[in-house]
Amino acid sequence: MRETRYMKQLVDYIKKNIPKGYTPDALKWALVDQGYSRVEVNRAMEIAIHELAQTAPKLKEKPIIKYEIMDETNAPVEVKKSFWKRLFGL
Numbered sequence: 001m002r003e004t005r006y007m008k009q010l011v012d013y014i015k016k017n018i019p020k021g022y023t024p025d026a027l028k029w030a031l032v033d034q035g036y037s038r039v040e041v042n043r044a045m046e047i048a049i050h051e052l053a054q055t056a057p058k059l060k061e062k063p064i065i066k067y068e069i070m071d072e073t074n075a076p077v078e079v080k081k082s083f084w085k086r087l088f089g090l
Contacts, residue, residue: 010036010044015052024049 014027024045031041069077 007040007044007047010040011048011051014045014048018048018052 010031013031014024017027018024028041028045032038069079071077
């Protein structure tokens with residue numbers, strides 16, 4: 001029970017300081033320098049990063065924008081590629 005409370009304190013500390021702009025490496029070495037076990041700090045770091053990743057917003061894909069050139073009668077106009085673009089496949 002004492003170990004779980006100890007681990008929870010480390011995880012909370014890491015979760016609180018990462019959004020402030022501290023890097024995970026800086027936090028890890030600061031905790032190790034303060035006397036915490038390197039193994040415990042690494043385990044707490046993994047748990048904290050996993051929990052922060054769970055709460056991060058999901059990124060949506062960017063929409064694909066397609067365009068057509070229309071003439072006066074709203075009919076699509078086909079644009080021919082120049083010689084150089086056809087030659088080099090651009």
